[in-house]
Amino acid sequence: MTLIRQEVFWDREQSLRLVETPIARSSDPESSHRAAADITASGRRGQQIAQTIAAVRAFPGSTSQELSDKTGICRFVLARRLPEAVTAGAIVKGQQRACSVTGKLALTWWAVDPGMKAAA
Numbered sequence: 561m562t563l564i565r566q567e568v569f570w571d572r573e574q575s576l577r578l579v580e581t582p583i584a585r586s587s588d589p590e591s592s593h594r595a596a597a598d599i600t601a602s603g604r605r606g607q608q609i610a611q612t613i614a615a616v617r618a619f620p621g622s623t624s625q626e627l628s629d630k631t632g633i634c635r636f637v638l639a640r641r642l643p644e645a646v647t648a649g650a651i652v653k654g655q656q657r658a659c660s661v662t663g664k665l666a667l668t669w670w671a672v673d674p675g676m677k678a679a680a
Contacts, residue, residue, distance in 0.1 A: 581647060583640070605641075608633075612641040613650045616669045623659040623666035642669055 583605070584596040599605045615631045615638070616622070624642060628635035645651045654668035 581644060605644075608637055608641045609644050609648065612638055612645050613648075613671070616642075616645070616651045617671040620670050621654060621668045623657075623661070623668055625659050625661045625666065627669070629661055 582596070583600070584592040611631075611633055612627075615627045615633060619627055619630050622630065624638045625635055627633065627638055642651065646653065650672055652670050652672060654670045656665050656667055658664065659666040
């Protein structure tokens with residue numbers, strides 16, 4: 561498994577944890593590992609995390625599909641970056657509820673107050 565290190569400081573107002581998680585599983589094909597390295601090295605991963613954090617701050621308590629509909633960010637990008645934003649300490653998972661778009665049970669996402677520390 562290749563570890564991808566992403567050091568982008570997308571929020572200078574809040575001290576965030578470094579996101580140092582692999583984005584390709586060890587069982588994934590080489591093409592996935594190359595794509596993971598590319599998206600990280602190019603800075604797109606960090607940009608997507610920053611956009612995800614901004615979306616959650618703008619629409620707290622939304623599901624990923626609701627965030628996608630409100631912001632135009634691809635729901636699949638959000639699904640990949642929301643857990644990384646949690647790891648960074650910028651957002652937290654909320655309660656599950658019926659999504660207003662799909663009607664299915666889904667997690668809600670909430671921003672962490674920049675003045676407070678997220679639980680480790």
